Amino acid sequence: MQTHWVQGELQRLYPDRQFDVQTMSTQGDIILDVALAKIGDKGLFTKELEVAMLAGEVDFAVHSLKDLPTRLPEGLILGCVTEREDPADALVVHDRFKDHQLETLPEGTVIGTSSLRRLAQLRHHYPHLQFKDVRGNLNTRLAKLDAGEYDALILAAAGLQRLSMADRIHQLIPAAVSLHAVGQGALGIECRAEDPEILELLKALEHEPTSQRCLAERAFLRELEGGCQVPIGVNTAIADGTLTLTGMVASLDGQRLLRDQVSGPTSDPEALGLALAAQLKAQGAKEILDEIFATVRPEA
Ligand SMILES: NCc1[nH]cc(CCC(=O)O)c1CC(=O)O
Structure with a gap:
């Protein structure tokens, strides 16, 4: 999804070149996909792409910057950061809470989040709320909310926007309540450190x-x-x-x-x-x- 956006932009800027999106063998989409990037800090997924880049099989990898480790393997660099969407977290509510804001949710309201950052900050400000882990991609999470398993979810506004679901954003959570994740809302493109040609191409998207x-x-x-x-x-x-x-x-x-x-x-x-x-x-x-x-x- 985000990879195809990058492909489209590069194709438009450099009509004489061809940019192919390559699908990696093991897991789903190629050049990093939002849900798959959840594997963890040193995700297998990132690793597979990095091996392919170092071997010269692919030239760069598009990530949600938030999911890209802050230390990259020898020989690879963060070559480009694209314009960020709103980096804030968003509250998404079940219909029965549609007249509420975060600050008016009643005691015991069940909030779904799997992020320790969101959990800790919300617990700090709203100790009367309850928190429950939620897994799966965006659609799965929203389906669980709509089915009543949760009263509300906290999700990245950018993720909802990118998948054309910005209408599900009930409230943007102010920075005074919750600071966002490092790199949230931006794409990061990882490439070989010693590849000036690719680096220059990518800089056009910076x-x-x-x-x-x-x-x-x-x-x-x-x-x-x-x-x-x-x-x-x-x-x-x-x-x-x-x-x-x-x-x-x-x-x-x-x-x-x-x-x-x-x-x-x-x-x-x-x-x-x-x-x-x-x-x-x-x-x-x-x-x-x-x-x-x-x-x-x-x-x-
Ligand atoms: N944690 C997973 C993840 N990685 C990137 C996004 C989308 C937002 C972004 O690209 O920064 C999400 C979903 C979320 O946090 O709700």
Whole structure:
């Protein structure tokens, strides 16, 4: 889906070249698909594509940037970041809650989410709500909601928009309540580090403000050594050449939540990510994350 969008854009920009979408053998779609990318931090799926890229069989891979690990294998780089859709999370409700907003949902309302980041932040702000894991692709999740298994879901607004289901967005969750995932809403294109020709082609699809914001966000996450399954959230904004990065780290129960902010020139976004990580570490972020790693990934 998103891969075909990239293919279309490149084809339009470079009518004399041909861009083929290649399907990888093991799992479904080729160049990263939203639902399949859930396999985890060092997803098998990413690995298969990376092996193919390093072998020269495919030239680049399109990912939801949010699902692309912050450390890439030797020889591969993040070659392009496309313009971001709204990175916010969205509340989607069952019809019987259509007159409610997040802040008016009654005690015991069952919210479906499988994201520790969403879970921790919502528990922090709305401890009277109940949370239940939800799996499957977007359609499966929405079907479970409509069947009454959940009262509401929290989903990425961008995912709903991309699949033309923006009408299901009941409320965009404000950053004051929930910071979004690193890279959310943007596509990231991974390619060989030593392939100037492909890199130059891809740069035509780059959206510089999104790229600067996402580089700051990714440096923050990398420095905290968090994968995609950790309660780490961010928000970024650019105004007058200044990039502001807000970040948070929370415990799973939402009891402890650290949040801080840094600002600086857009010319060095990674420095901002590192600075914010250092600030949060000084406030105890490492202890919170170590506790989570000990419970969630005992063997990692
Ligand atoms: N966690 C899985 C995932 N990876 C990318 C998206 C769609 C949003 C995006 O591209 O950032 C989603 C779904 C979701 O979080 O609801």
